[in-house]
Amino acid sequence: MPQAGRELGRVAAPLALLAVPAWLFLALGRGGIAVPELCSSALLWSVPSAEGLRYAFTFVSPQALALGWVLMVAAMMLPTLGGTLGYVRARSLGRFRGLLVALVIAGYLAVWLAAGPVMLGLALALHLAAPGGGQVFIAALAVAVLWQVSPWKQAALNRCHRRPAIAAFAPQAHGDALRLGLGSGLWCVQSCWALMLASLLTPGWHFATMAVVALFIWAERLEPPRTPAWRLRAPLRAWRLASFRLASAGR
Numbered sequence: 001m002p003q004a005g006r007e008l009g010r011v012a013a014p015l016a017l018l019a020v021p022a023w024l025f026l027a028l029g030r031g032g033i034a035v036p037e038l039c040s041s042a043l044l045w046s047v048p049s050a051e052g053l054r055y056a057f058t059f060v061s062p063q064a065l066a067l068g069w070v071l072m073v074a075a076m077m078l079p080t081l082g083g084t085l086g087y088v089r090a091r092s093l094g095r096f097r098g099l100l101v102a103l104v105i106a107g108y109l110a111v112w113l114a115a116g117p118v119m120l121g122l123a124l125a126l127h128l129a130a131p132g133g134g135q136v137f138i139a140a141l142a143v144a145v146l147w148q149v150s151p152w153k154q155a156a157l158n159r160c161h162r163r164p165a166i167a168a169f170a171p172q173a174h175g176d177a178l179r180l181g182l183g184s185g186l187w188c189v190q191s192c193w194a195l196m197l198a199s200l201l202t203p204g205w206h207f208a209t210m211a212v213v214a215l216f217i218w219a220e221r222l223e224p225p226r227t228p229a230w231r232l233r234a235p236l237r238a239w240r241l242a243s244f245r246l247a248s249a250g251r
Helices: 003-028 050-057 062-076 078-090 094-129 134-148 151-160 172-200 206-221 236-249
Strands: none
Touching: 003 062, 003 078, 003 206, 062 078, 062 094, 062 206, 078 094, 078 172, 078 206, 094 134, 094 172, 134 151, 134 172, 151 172, 151 206, 172 206, 206 236
């Protein structure tokens, strides 16, 4: 097995240790901490006006909103970093690996955390502009489908597969790892923004929708880079992998 493949296996468990608790907190709502309703469209659909929004935010601190968004990103998006982190571990010296991996994750999360207010603000603005609910979701879903088949989506996916060189020694290695995390976050946001927005605008069953979207994002990331063009993109590699695993388990 290539070294990058072995290192990918070694980062899978730590990523799961970060993602699984995030899923549990989101599923349980206020299980142990005050998690805001970021992963339920109740916040959006229950606010009738900007005045009502300001009133609601007096009971939800910016720190709580940030925590909820970080949990959502950790649950949905961190698993897609497996290939990138495996590459970093394979290209770095043993004594630097832990710090370099942490810098990549920090840069990646920083971009998504910065995108949170924009995504939530856009979702709220769409609701306030058309408070009917269902029409907004249908429009967002149509935009997501159009984006999924566009060449710009494929271009963003291709950039998610980029693996720039990592210097062998500090401090250059630290800067390379942080830039890799920031770049991965930027291209991931560009690739996934439409799906994330549609999931935020789902009138009901939001947690289930979020799980389906997260699985699809992970599956499409397994596909190799392709020439940007207008086309349907099915996650065939993930389907073949799942079929192989099921067939192997049945023997």
